[in-house]
Structure formats: structure tokens, C-alpha cells
Amino acid sequence: MAVPNIKIALIGNPNTGKTSVFNQLTGLNQQVGNYPGITVEKKVGICRLPNNTKGTIVDLPGTYSLNASSIDENVVIELLLNKKDKDYPDVAVVVTDVENLKRNLLLFTQIKDLELPVILVINMSDRMIKKGISLDLPYLEEHLKTRIALVSSRKGSGIDYLKQLIIRYDSISTEPCLNASSIDEKYFNSLRSAFPNQLLYKLWLVITQDANFGGIDQKQLLGTSFTKTNPELKKLQQKETVKRYQFINDVLKTGQTIDASKATDLRSRLDRVLTHKVFGYVIFFGILLLIFQSIFEWS
Incomplete structure (x- = not known):
């Protein structure tokens, strides 16, 4: 078997x-x-x-x-x-x-x-x-x-x-x-009407990328009715990216917590000391003093 x-x-x-x-x-x-x-x-x-x-x-x-x-x-x-x-x-x-x-x-x-x-x-x-x-x-x-x-x-x-x-x-x-139509509702609704049996986001990738869709060439699939200039496509791609990060931010706002005060790695511990409202200034002025002292000793 x-x-x-x-x-x-x-x-x-x-x-x-x-x-x-x-x-x-x-x-x-x-x-x-x-x-x-x-x-x-x-x-x-x-x-x-x-x-x-x-x-x-x-x-x-x-x-x-x-x-x-x-x-x-x-x-x-x-x-x-x-x-x-x-x-x-x-x-x-x-x-x-x-x-x-x-x-x-x-x-x-x-x-x-x-x-x-x-x-x-x-x-x-x-x-x-x-x-x-x-x-x-x-x-x-x-x-x-x-x-x-x-x-x-x-x-x-x-x-x-x-x-x-x-x-x-x-x-x-x-x-x-993400609902692909939210990138550009009018454009994507027209695309859906022309290709009702195709997945909308896949069609979008075919339009924007130098890639084949199941072995079908871009021009064969889309002809010229859905072509856009490169600046127009770039603008829509940027809009897509913004919408995706809005979605991601909304999810991570609740789903992920980062508490630097609980971090235990060396860098985080050093950050807490160096940015402390009291000890941070003490260390800062100590470093300045050390620099000036070194300059006078070497001069």
C-alpha cells in the first residue's frame, strides 16, 4: 500500500x-x-x-x-x-x-x-x-x-x-x-467580472509580476483591457502594502506584547541601566569626564 x-x-x-x-x-x-x-x-x-x-x-x-x-x-x-x-x-x-x-x-x-x-x-x-x-x-x-x-x-x-x-x-x-477588492474596488470588480472563475489575488499577481499563471502568459490571459502603467501599478502595490500592515498592526496590538522591562538579555539590561532617569545621567557624565581626562593626558 x-x-x-x-x-x-x-x-x-x-x-x-x-x-x-x-x-x-x-x-x-x-x-x-x-x-x-x-x-x-x-x-x-x-x-x-x-x-x-x-x-x-x-x-x-x-x-x-x-x-x-x-x-x-x-x-x-x-x-x-x-x-x-x-x-x-x-x-x-x-x-x-x-x-x-x-x-x-x-x-x-x-x-x-x-x-x-x-x-x-x-x-x-x-x-x-x-x-x-x-x-x-x-x-x-x-x-x-x-x-x-x-x-x-x-x-x-x-x-x-x-x-x-x-x-x-x-x-x-x-x-x-485581505479582501483584494479593497486595493481598488472599481478595478478589481471589473477584473472579477472578466475572469469569474479565477482567484482575484492570483490575477493581481499576474498583472504586477513577470510571472506565469498556470503556464498562461500575462498577455494571453489579460489582453490589453487591464493593463496599467508602471507608476499606476506601483501605487496600487504600495496601497496593498499599507492595508496589509494596517491589518497586521491591528492583530498584533492584542496578540503580541513586548515588555522591555522584563527582557533578560544583555542588551536589554544595558538599555535599562543606560536610559535610567538617574543612573543614565551619572553614566553619561562619567563617560564625558573620562573622555576629557583622556584628551588632556594624551595632549
């Missing part, structure tokens, strides 16, 4: 520990090659999952958003737009860094709006206490419409729970975070 196989896309900003999560999931069961026609590295690994299931994981190049500015980033968009691709995922796992959650969630919301099951991994959880960070995970899951795995790829914690979430991916909501 064939073992069930779940196709997984591992996605995230650079420096979020995404590849460390990939290594924790796959161990040494990895293959490294290149994407066809380009020199971008392609890493694929096999992961053993619960319930006698396996996962085939593609570790996609790091990207800050789906507004591609490089060949590496374009690889991510090409895969997520093309259901005919052999690597098109059953579920996307988006890796974020707990210290840069606001910035990392921009990419998460874009992928979520492709109406694909998405699991949010919040990595480097071992630094939460040191940084005075606390998270309301049930609140975040409810308002981001996803499931969250709190992980430390350095220590390996949370990986087993992530595997449990992966095998239950089909129970995750595919409801988008």
Missing part, C-alpha cells in the same frame, strides 16, 4: 531560520539541485510524519514578499501560481522570526490570500523570555485564520507539533486575510 504523501512548500523571509526548520524536519534526507533554466538552488527533502504519512518539502528561496525583485523571489511566485507544477503544495509552511513578526507577517498574509492552507511557524521561540515577548496564540490563530507552531529550530522544540499540524492541513481555513 502506498504511503500518503503531502507536498509542502517551506517559505519565509531571509534570516528567519527557515533552512534550520527544513533541516529539523528532513534530517539528512535531502536532495539539492537547480530549477530548470536558472541557477537558483532547489532543495527538496523527505519528512516522516505521524500516521504513516510522509511529506515532500521544497525549501523555497527566501523572499520578503510576493512582489518579486529577483530571480530567486520569482521562483516562489511561479510555484504558488501554477497548480500544474509538480511541486505545487498541498500546504504552505511560512516561517517567521519571533523578534521580527510584524515584518515577516506581510509575506504570510500574501500567501494566505492565495486561498491555500497555510501554517504559521513562529521560530526562535527560545528568545521570547530574553526579549520580554509574549504571544496570545489562540487570538493570533483566530484573527490570522491559521494554525501556529511555536518553534525553536536551534533546540528542536515544537517540530513534533508542527508535524501534527501538517497532517491536519486540510482542516485549516483558506479564508484570505
Whole structure:
């Protein structure tokens, strides 16, 4: 009997520990090659999952958003737009860094709006206490419409729970975070009328990116009736980004608390001393005195 196989896309900003999560999931069961026609590295690994299931994981190049500015980033968009691709995922796992959650969630919301099951991994959880960070995970899951795995790829914690979430991916909501029409209601309503069977946000990415939609060229799909000048597109992209960060800020206002007074790392402790309303001035004048004394002694 064939073992069930779940196709997984591992996605995230650079420096979020995404590849460390990939290594924790796959161990040494990895293959490294290149994407066809380009020199971008392609890493694929096999992961053993619960319930006698396996996962085939593609570790996609790091990207800050789906507004591609490089060949590496374009690889991510090409895969997520093309259901005919052999690597098109059953579920996307988006890796974020707990210290840069606001910035990392921009990419998460874009992928979520492709109406694909998405699991949010919040990595480097071992630094939460040191940084005075606390998270309301049930609140975040409810308002981001996803499931969250709190992980430390350095220590390996949370990986087993992530595997449990992966095998239950089909129970995750595919409801988008942002209504694409809110970017430009008139334009997007016209787009929806012209292509009623296509996902609106995918069409938007085809219009704004140098990417294919299921192997269909931009011009073939859209003709000329929906073309806009580059400045017009840039303006709409900026509007989209602003709306996404408004959504993210609203969610994190309640879902995340950062209390610098509880942080225990060396930098935070030094900050508390150096910015103290009494000792801060004492240290400041002490440093000035030391500088002047050094100048006179060396002169």
C-alpha cells in the first residue's frame, strides 16, 4: 500500500531560520539541485510524519514578499501560481522570526490570500523570555485564520507539533486575510467580472509580476483591457502594502506584547541601566569626564 504523501512548500523571509526548520524536519534526507533554466538552488527533502504519512518539502528561496525583485523571489511566485507544477503544495509552511513578526507577517498574509492552507511557524521561540515577548496564540490563530507552531529550530522544540499540524492541513481555513477588492474596488470588480472563475489575488499577481499563471502568459490571459502603467501599478502595490500592515498592526496590538522591562538579555539590561532617569545621567557624565581626562593626558 502506498504511503500518503503531502507536498509542502517551506517559505519565509531571509534570516528567519527557515533552512534550520527544513533541516529539523528532513534530517539528512535531502536532495539539492537547480530549477530548470536558472541557477537558483532547489532543495527538496523527505519528512516522516505521524500516521504513516510522509511529506515532500521544497525549501523555497527566501523572499520578503510576493512582489518579486529577483530571480530567486520569482521562483516562489511561479510555484504558488501554477497548480500544474509538480511541486505545487498541498500546504504552505511560512516561517517567521519571533523578534521580527510584524515584518515577516506581510509575506504570510500574501500567501494566505492565495486561498491555500497555510501554517504559521513562529521560530526562535527560545528568545521570547530574553526579549520580554509574549504571544496570545489562540487570538493570533483566530484573527490570522491559521494554525501556529511555536518553534525553536536551534533546540528542536515544537517540530513534533508542527508535524501534527501538517497532517491536519486540510482542516485549516483558506479564508484570505485581505479582501483584494479593497486595493481598488472599481478595478478589481471589473477584473472579477472578466475572469469569474479565477482567484482575484492570483490575477493581481499576474498583472504586477513577470510571472506565469498556470503556464498562461500575462498577455494571453489579460489582453490589453487591464493593463496599467508602471507608476499606476506601483501605487496600487504600495496601497496593498499599507492595508496589509494596517491589518497586521491591528492583530498584533492584542496578540503580541513586548515588555522591555522584563527582557533578560544583555542588551536589554544595558538599555535599562543606560536610559535610567538617574543612573543614565551619572553614566553619561562619567563617560564625558573620562573622555576629557583622556584628551588632556594624551595632549
